[in-house]
Amino acid sequence: MNYASIIAKKEIRGYITSPAAYIVLVIFLLLAGWFFANPLFLNNQADMRGLFSLIPIIYLFFIPAITMGLLAKERNSGTIELLTTLPIKDSDIIMGKFWASLLLIGIGLLFTLIHVLTIVILGKNIDYGSIFCGYLGLILLGGVYSAIGVFSSSVTSNQIVAFIISFFIVFLLFILQYSLLFIPGFLTGIFQYLSVSYHFSNISRGVIDTRNIIYFLSLIVVFLKLSQFALSSRKWK
Template identity: 50%
Template sequence: MSLSNILPIFKRELRSYFNSPVAYVVIVVFLIILGWFFQSSLFLMNVAQLRVVFEYTPLMFLFFVPAITMRLLAEEKKTGTIELLTTKPVQDVEIVLGKFLAAWVLLLATLLPTLLYVITLMSLGEMDFGPVVTGYIGLLLVGGVYVAVGLLASSLTDNQIVAFIMGFLFVFIFFMFDKVLVFVPQGIASTLEFLSVDYHFSNIARGVIDSRDVIYFASVLGFSLLLATVSLERRKW
């Protein structure tokens, strides 16, 4: 694996986001929706807090991330450019990583303007920076996991709409694990809770970065990328 192979793929993919309306639509719509929640808590309820950012962003990622990732591999398969890419002296895992990083950076670019809220709130009073920093780290980890899972969905099909719907389903399952705990037996409940993205995110967003949470995110992310690579190699079977 070498960076000199991953980098061109990453750059092409990122440029393709910003050369098309995709990046701008995602960023603008995301900020409009989040801005609405933020201002309503600020002006209507007179509460100056960043909680809305950390509460609603993972929810919005459920829709936005599969929309970002759906084309990554599905489009290349549809148009046949995957054949060009995989016959270059580049490993399949480098292709997957390059594309993963591009979508992740787009997500980062989407989150960046929300720092304005942090600046706004700083001017209104004292702020506890610990949870804010860990909250953003948590959002990036959640986003990373969702991008990896969405990329996996995109590797399974050559149809972008199928990739979107499957991607949404996959991330929705990870999101729902800790929402169904009351319906399942005690024994499974703790396992389900541990599998849930939201459970680990809320741990981190509280201000504590526990290695268990980081390991959870890293392993789900890594495993999804591994599966996406294997899925890309299916042509060889």
């Protein structure tokens, strides 16, 4: 078996045996359900757009919460010494943690498919393409936030601090799109390109553009590389 998947398996087992993961997952699903059902009856329109625009906001809390312990807890309890003296590369450790987080997000998203079922029952002429794109966008966005969460968890031994750092970074990336009004004109292009919301809204509208995909993938790579660097820095610090 691949080393990263052994680490991921261990983390998933940790999620399964800890009540915290269930609580966070249940809150995620409750909020998603509320945000889906409310406009559904108000607007009398069967679509997923409301949900797709609100899950990224729930993500802001959900993902920092599920990633904060991934490395910070190992540092705090000293098991990091155990893990890093096993014959595996630091990159495998980081990848394993990242996959575990993404898998838990995937499980959360899987449960939201029940809302898709509601729409299929209630609505006509359903745009399956845009639903698919919405989910693709949510998975990519979840990947970016997970990478940021893993990074934040790798720089501290305090889970609360890890939560705050990752919340700060994801919130910044999220808010850029909405702060364009206050930014000098010549910078708006750059800020818009850096904002996750801009790229996510492009994808969730049903346009799969390589530029958006590359944006998400490169952010994931950058933050995972930074995490790896932070983890390895123990050696020479």
